[in-house]
Amino acid sequence: MKRSDYITWDQYFMGIAIMSANRSKDPNTQVGACIVDQDNRILTVGYNGMPSGCNDDEMPWDREGEGMASKYFFVCHAELNAILNYRGGGTLRGSRCYVTLFPCNECAKAIIQSGIKEVIYMSDKYADSDSTMASKKMFEMAGVKYTEYENKHKKIEFEL
């Protein structure tokens, strides 16, 4: 008989998004994204980090500070990295994006323009921000479904 406690597709892909987030150097918020096609094949992954070639030891990681003193001008978001990292043939049209934090308005635009059809998110900790509200407005207008990830109960522990 086959084992019954295997993880679901949703758990698998959100697990990979969480694992990717663990690569982030951001001391405050680590975000991971995993984009999959209609056949549940993983197309691409990403996490938030400084652009390639920008030494992350020399970049600011602070939230506070005027302009260039904070991380915000520089960090490339997890979803955008996942979209831009896609090297496969074909496109992201019709795919789903698993993400550990609800996408900001800039990532929402990239998600819509790349043809991603569904966003499955874990945290919505900035739900009250204009950015998140703008994302939801655009997703609704563009027909991108957004779904809260609900299987938050399974704990997996392993040594790396």
Ligand SMILES: O=c1[nH]c(=O)n([C@H]2C[C@H](O)[C@@H](COP(=O)(O)O)O2)cc1CO
């Ligand atoms: O959709 C997102 N994707 C994403 O990668 N991020 C990143 C940018 C920053 O590195 C971090 C947010 O930082 P903070 O929570 O300290 O404001 O998360 C943030 C958002 C939403 O704000």
Ligand SMILES: [Zn+2]
């Ligand atoms: Zn973003």
